[in-house]
Each structure stands twice: as C-alpha cells, then as structure tokens.
Amino acid sequence: MFENLSERLERSFKVLKGQGQITEINVAETMKDVRKALLEADVNFKVAKDFCNRVKAEAMGQNVINSVEPRQLMVKIVHDELAKFMGGEQAPFNVDGNPAVILMSGLQGSGKTTFSGKLANRLKEGKKKKPLLAACDVYRPAAIEQLKTVGQAIGVPVYSEPESKDPVAIALHAIDEAKKTGCDVVIVDTAGRLAVDEEMMKEIKNIKDAIKPNETLFVVDSMTGQDAVNTAKAFNDRLDFDGVVLTKLDGDTRGGAAVSIRAVVNKPIKFVGTGEKMGEIDAFNPNGMADRILGMGDIVSFVDRMQQQYDENEAKKIEKKIRENKFDFNDFRNQINQIKKMGNLKSLASMIPGVGKAIKDIDINDDAFKGIEAIIDSMTPYEREHPEIMNGSRRKRIAAGSGTRIDEVNRLLKQFDQTRKMMHAVTTKNPMKMMRGMRRR
Incomplete structure (x- = not known):
C-alpha cells in the first residue's frame, strides 16, 4: 500500500538533494510536488493544502545544522506533520466492562462482518478475552450464516435470532447471553446502511442508545478514497462514533483516506485491515503509518502483529x-x-x-x-x-x-x-x- 504516494514523495524530496540550505524557492518547489502527490493519492484537497502550508511554515523556521542535509530535514518535517494529521498518538481502545460492548456501523460491503471476526480474533489471541459475536444484520440474506462461518473459523461463539427482525432486541439479548456464558466482550455486527436512509440511521442510533457501547466503530472501505471521508463525516454527524476502521488498505496504493479522515472528521482511526486473513489487522499507529507512507517500514505494527500470535x-x-x-x-x-x-x-x-x-x-x-x-x-x-x-x-x-x-x-x-x-x-x-x-x- 501507499507505493505510488511513497514514490511521488521521494521524487519531491529530490529537489533538495545536494542543496546546502532550505530556501523559500526550493521549499515551494518541493511542496508543489508534495501537494500533487497527496491529491493523486486521493487526499482531501483542503487537507492537502493545509498540510503543505504547515510543512512550509515549519521548514522555513528551521535552521539546518551542518550535519543534516536539507532533504533529510524535509523528510523529517513531512513525517512529523503526517503523523500529526493522522492523530499524533495511537488512540486507546476501551474493552473494560462485564461485558464490554463494541458496536459496528458502516456502509453495506465495507467489511464489517469480516472485521468483526478479525477484532474478535485479535482480542481472543492477543488480549486473552472471551468474545461473543452478535448477528444483528436482519436484512442481508445469509448475513447470519456469514458471521457464523467467521466465528467458527476463529473459535468464537455467535449469538443470533434468525426469526427476529428487531436488531435492538437481538443486541440486548446477546449481552445477556454473554453474561450467562462468561463472555467479556460482545461485538455487535449490524446491517450496512446509507447515511441518506433516515429509517436505517434511526435504527443504528436506537441500537447505540439501547446497548450503550464502550466503543462505536465506523467501518469504511479505504478503496473508496475520498468517498470514505465524506461517508465518515455523514455517519459521525448522526452517530457520533468513537473511531474509524479502514478495511482493505492492502488493495489501495493511494491510501488517501488514512491521511484525510482524522483531519476532516476529528475522530481517530483505531484499526486498519491489511488483508483477508483473520490475523491481518493492525492497531492504527499514526507514526508507523507515516513511516509506511514515506517508505520507512513500520516496526511498531510488525511487533504488534507478532504479539497477537505470541503465547x-x-x-x-x-x-x-x-x-x-x-x-x-x-x-x-x-x-x-x-x-x-x-x-x-x-x-x-x-x-x-x-x-x-x-x-x-x-x-x-x-x-x-x-x-x-x-x-x-x-x-x-x-x-x-x-x-x-x-x-x-x-x-x-x-x-x-x-x-x-x-x-x-x-x-x-x-x-x-x-x-x-x-x-x-x-x-x-x-x-x-x-x-x-x-x-x-
């Protein structure tokens, strides 16, 4: 992921290669290329503009010491500003409670059901939790069976009421079931919905009000690019969610949503899905993501992934x-x-x-x-x-x-x-x- 953006940014920094100092001219030329690279990566126009202005202001206020090349300094400034735009620090994820309740929301096809399974697997393997998956999508054909298949693959129970058409009641009954069976986390998988569908938006709000979740997550397909940001904003205006999940980040070489979404919605990205396997989920780390965007790897996420499988x-x-x-x-x-x-x-x-x-x-x-x-x-x-x-x-x-x-x-x-x-x-x-x-x- 981010391969095109990484290559474009690297080319942008070449303007400063071999130059002895940072000047307004070479910074302006560099930032022009950086802005183009961000826009091509589907970063929100206003976000790209604000980002470049902040980098330029930071760069012009720096004195380049002899041991540091202007290019190296610019890479560091861009890295730090990227991390700030994406939240600065890794956002906490609250699973305290008996049981803790996590509510999933998002568009149809965004990957909520698969991500629910990935999160359950992560909590089971890495946090030694005992999760329960609640099947509250009462509209999509075979939604319950899909969640049961996911649950069976990771060894996590699934609560469902196939005859019921009341997702609020199903979610509440799932929480009661968790208390009876000793499960300490309930992950509520809901139906996909459009922000313009008033009845469906009322329904997800009613579920949230009834179950009072520790975390309400908005799951969005990162391959939708700029639309992901717009949809997140529309959902947040109605639902006031706690964090964002970006799925399918492995399939998108642009990755602009990761840079834009925090700045536009002002809610943290908490997790990213990086593949189809149950283990391919990472806690979102802004510094690590800035490293990846600039082609520097992401050793924090690597260690995190290892710890999830560590017994x-x-x-x-x-x-x-x-x-x-x-x-x-x-x-x-x-x-x-x-x-x-x-x-x-x-x-x-x-x-x-x-x-x-x-x-x-x-x-x-x-x-x-x-x-x-x-x-x-x-x-x-x-x-x-x-x-x-x-x-x-x-x-x-x-x-x-x-x-x-x-x-x-x-x-x-x-x-x-x-x-x-x-x-x-x-x-x-x-x-x-x-x-x-x-x-x-």
Missing part, C-alpha cells in the same frame, strides 16, 4: 526445549504456522525498515513455506521428534512422499541442524561473553 506459555516450553537441545520438527512446524497467521508475507516484510523498497518488485508468494511443510509432513512422528536419525533411505522416502528433490530435503535438514545448534548456544551461554569472544577473534 507466553508456549514460548516458555519452546525455550526449555531449545536449552535442552530438544527442539524438533514439530516445534519448527508450529513456528511456521504462527508466522503464517500473521498475514501476507510481503506485507509483513515491508514493515521492516529498509526492506519495503528492496522487495517492491519481488513477488513473495504466500506458499513460500509449502515445500518445507510438505517435507515435514512426509516424516513419521518419530522422525519429527528425532531429526538426528535421518539416514539416506529415510531422506529418499521423504523426498518421494513430499514431491521434492533429495537435495531440497538435505538442505532443509542441514539448515534445521545449524539453526538448532545456534539457538541452543544462544540460550545456554552468556550472550555478552560470546560477543566479547567474537571481538577478540
């Missing part, structure tokens, strides 16, 4: 096995599954500073682990637990069973053995002592 008890078991040099292919297979849950591999890699630009034109297939998984799955349970027994005949059988070549099996076994030895050495020796020893060599 402390499992990690302790793995560490114990590594210390005892008993880390086996079952453990390795589990680690691959954890990485796959984090989402699209190219998207993950692009969050690492410096990597995004390097892999821009490289296709990283989500099936990258397929060959490794096939090899491990072709091993017997005993072989997975005892990698050291792999002789020539076993390797040939595994290659034939996995549809791979013998050299691929040999390479995986060699890499696994080296990795296991390295992990064992790191966990059993003093890292500082090891580093001192390496320096002496």
Whole structure:
C-alpha cells in the first residue's frame, strides 16, 4: 500500500538533494510536488493544502545544522506533520466492562462482518478475552450464516435470532447471553446502511442508545478514497462514533483516506485491515503509518502483529526445549504456522525498515513455506521428534512422499541442524561473553 504516494514523495524530496540550505524557492518547489502527490493519492484537497502550508511554515523556521542535509530535514518535517494529521498518538481502545460492548456501523460491503471476526480474533489471541459475536444484520440474506462461518473459523461463539427482525432486541439479548456464558466482550455486527436512509440511521442510533457501547466503530472501505471521508463525516454527524476502521488498505496504493479522515472528521482511526486473513489487522499507529507512507517500514505494527500470535506459555516450553537441545520438527512446524497467521508475507516484510523498497518488485508468494511443510509432513512422528536419525533411505522416502528433490530435503535438514545448534548456544551461554569472544577473534 501507499507505493505510488511513497514514490511521488521521494521524487519531491529530490529537489533538495545536494542543496546546502532550505530556501523559500526550493521549499515551494518541493511542496508543489508534495501537494500533487497527496491529491493523486486521493487526499482531501483542503487537507492537502493545509498540510503543505504547515510543512512550509515549519521548514522555513528551521535552521539546518551542518550535519543534516536539507532533504533529510524535509523528510523529517513531512513525517512529523503526517503523523500529526493522522492523530499524533495511537488512540486507546476501551474493552473494560462485564461485558464490554463494541458496536459496528458502516456502509453495506465495507467489511464489517469480516472485521468483526478479525477484532474478535485479535482480542481472543492477543488480549486473552472471551468474545461473543452478535448477528444483528436482519436484512442481508445469509448475513447470519456469514458471521457464523467467521466465528467458527476463529473459535468464537455467535449469538443470533434468525426469526427476529428487531436488531435492538437481538443486541440486548446477546449481552445477556454473554453474561450467562462468561463472555467479556460482545461485538455487535449490524446491517450496512446509507447515511441518506433516515429509517436505517434511526435504527443504528436506537441500537447505540439501547446497548450503550464502550466503543462505536465506523467501518469504511479505504478503496473508496475520498468517498470514505465524506461517508465518515455523514455517519459521525448522526452517530457520533468513537473511531474509524479502514478495511482493505492492502488493495489501495493511494491510501488517501488514512491521511484525510482524522483531519476532516476529528475522530481517530483505531484499526486498519491489511488483508483477508483473520490475523491481518493492525492497531492504527499514526507514526508507523507515516513511516509506511514515506517508505520507512513500520516496526511498531510488525511487533504488534507478532504479539497477537505470541503465547507466553508456549514460548516458555519452546525455550526449555531449545536449552535442552530438544527442539524438533514439530516445534519448527508450529513456528511456521504462527508466522503464517500473521498475514501476507510481503506485507509483513515491508514493515521492516529498509526492506519495503528492496522487495517492491519481488513477488513473495504466500506458499513460500509449502515445500518445507510438505517435507515435514512426509516424516513419521518419530522422525519429527528425532531429526538426528535421518539416514539416506529415510531422506529418499521423504523426498518421494513430499514431491521434492533429495537435495531440497538435505538442505532443509542441514539448515534445521545449524539453526538448532545456534539457538541452543544462544540460550545456554552468556550472550555478552560470546560477543566479547567474537571481538577478540
């Protein structure tokens, strides 16, 4: 995402390359290009104009010290102003309560149902919550079945009343069900509606008044660009929601809604959906998003994504096995599954500073682990637990069973053995002592 905007901004900064100082002329020329880049990314015209004026004023008030190039300083100023426009700091998300209630609102097709599942999965895996999904879309055919399918995929219960046409009653009954079953978060998935539909807007307002949610979220498809901002404003005028969710941010190289929406609506973006998988959801971090827009990666979101899949008890078991040099292919297979849950591999890699630009034109297939998984799955349970027994005949059988070549099996076994030895050495020796020893060599 943001690839076109990143490239345009980078070209804009080239005006200052090699120049010894910031002047009104070169700043004006740079900001002209920056404004064009923002408008092409579907950023609101007024927002783009205000943004450029603020950057220009900030740049002209700066004294460039000898160790900093004007281009470097301009990148920093643009970064900081982008972060400010998008909210400055990560907005809090309130899930305190017994149960906490989260109300979803938005247009039809914006991705509310899928996002409800993603949020439930995030709260379950990362916050150790026990969520309940409430099916309150009583209009769309198969809406209840879709939510049940999502709930089943992530192991979260779904409350529904297929015969009822009263979403207010269903939401209230779902909260009662949560109290009875010990669920501590209720996520209320509602029908999509247009801001111009008076009856439907009254309905969502009635649901909100009845259930008094901790959080009311407006879910919007970021690929609608400027329309996303206009729709958010119309909904906020009627519903006064607490925050915005941008879905499908992975499919839009423009991404202007992320820059515009906070400035126009004055409500924080709380989450972004970055793919189709249940794990592809990030808490919105303005600084991290500014990093991504400027092609600097987003290590905060990368760590956040990792923490959602992190199981402390499992990690302790793995560490114990590594210390005892008993880390086996079952453990390795589990680690691959954890990485796959984090989402699209190219998207993950692009969050690492410096990597995004390097892999821009490289296709990283989500099936990258397929060959490794096939090899491990072709091993017997005993072989997975005892990698050291792999002789020539076993390797040939595994290659034939996995549809791979013998050299691929040999390479995986060699890499696994080296990795296991390295992990064992790191966990059993003093890292500082090891580093001192390496320096002496």
